[in-house]
Amino acid sequence: MSERKATVASSSGLHARPASLFAEAAGAAGVEVTIAMDGAPAEDAMDASSILSLMTLGAEHGSVVVLRAEGDGADAALDKLVAMLETDLDAV
């Protein structure tokens, strides 16, 4: 199991357009990626490719989230997704 922490950089948090872009990227990652707020139990983590999960997560600008994935390519996929979260997607 690989794990990464990331700080949400988008000014509107993980809603709206940033959530769409991130869900789409997570869905295309090739491995199953979960997302949870930092400090939340791992079993409460949600499917990162689900825009509805991302919206109910309630991550705001500056929130720290934990991404997890398993299997081949997990590390590379997580690195890519972390970089995305740490970019202001509202400005893209």
Add this chain to the structure above:
Amino acid sequence: MQNFPGVGVSPGRIVGPVRQMPRPLSEPPAGEKRAPGTTADGAAATLQAAAKAVQAELRGRAAGAAGDAKAVLEATALMAADPMLLKAAVKLINAGTSAERAVWEAADGVAAMLAGLGGYMAERATDVLDVRARIIAALRGVPAPGIPASDGPFILVAEDLAPADTATLDPAVVVALVTAGGGPQSHTAIIARSLGLPAVVAAAGVDTLPDGTEVYVDGAAGTISTGPGDRERAAAAAWAANASTLAAFTGPGTTADGHLVPLLANVGGARDAVKAAAAGAEGVGLLRTEFCFLERDTEPSIVEQVEAYQGVFDAFPGKKVVVRTLDAGADKPLPFLTDASEPNPALGVRGYRTDLSSPGVLERQLAAIARAAGQSTADVRVMAPMISTPAEAAGFASLCAAAGLHTPGVMVEVPSAALTAESILREVEFASLGTNDLTQYTMAADRQLGPLAALNNPWQPAVLQLVRLTVAGAAAEGNGTPVGVCGEAAADPALAVVLVGLGVSTLSMTARSLAAVAAVLATVTLKEAQEIATLALRATSPGEARDRARGKLPILDELGL
């Protein structure tokens, strides 16, 4: 050739194919099980396929859209095949539920979760329900709800249209609106006039016309007919040619003999105000301040309100802007102000009356208006909706004075206010007739009900009498208190002439109608308008009143109004 008589609510003549608005989807019955012989895997696969099809359709539409609309469509497309939504549905399918019921309940759960988060997320709950409706339509093999997608322009036909239906309406594609239900004051009528689309409401039977049927719509006469011939095509072509002249208003509004009738605009925010100013409006006769309050759980701060009002005032430097204080209640409920459980909301705590149940909100609004007015050059006046007695008018005037607003006025929309106009106008500086509610209350007929369309007609002689009495009350009061009209009636060029003849001094309407009203008003002298008003007043039915007035205004037919 088949004819469907209805009520014309927005002028224009057009020939085109009809498209029926799909009927709202019925809820799959609670507890509905998978059909015998279907497996859980099979049902789940069917649901997946339907979800993917909806997603593909929405992605296709996103590709053809731009800006905000594109972003919304892309997000909605993702929701359609969202793993969280589908997993929850598949769980129910595995427990024996039918695919339709499963996605219905799963989406309910997600929507409730989003609604619970409030704010932006709560607004997205609607998107989840929209996606659900599309998936269920795909499962049933019926058209998705909402305005049909189309490559070419068409005439939209519906039982009735709600604000949610028309939010995405593109006037380049939808070229006319026709409803089987609804009345002259219904949402369909209001949206048609603001978009400048010909529209006919209460045309029974039109909802049975097959998609693609070519029809002729005359939004002034209120008729729809199938199999249009050369005559109808020529009329439509003439309208299209005239439409450009009817789009330009350069003011001022005047009768043929130079009696000035300022033509003002009804606006609901800064964007509207900028458009109205560009359309030549001589000021704002009705600023609906609800725009600043609607869809909010809490009262907006004074600072937010100042900014919102300022945007409108800045569009009309040096011109008159009449601000109507918050008109919540009835069809415009507000969670922090009105009681949704009232059995009779139209007769309930609404308009000025909310100051009784929630004191403070109005005072803060007046403070915000005063502050915004102080920072602008607009000639700002304020009026209260739903005033019924002189005591209420006096109460409002003293609140205005305390806020430093020196031109208080009242809306006349309750018959008691028209009947006691002399005493009421002693307390304030002006009155504005809200003909939509005045008609509803005079005729005791709900504005939204199609079967009552004939009653709910501002041409009703009883309504015209109340207009006359209000003007007479203002004259008796002796200070030359002006009486304007800011209801939909002012946008009907023939009725506008009657109102001027009855002594109304200003007309405020959707900016779209300014040019048509100005063009017709300019063909009559004040004396002729007074004669036409007398003819209408003496009629015994709204149809007779309208026919009498129109008979004296040949310009209407020339312009296709």
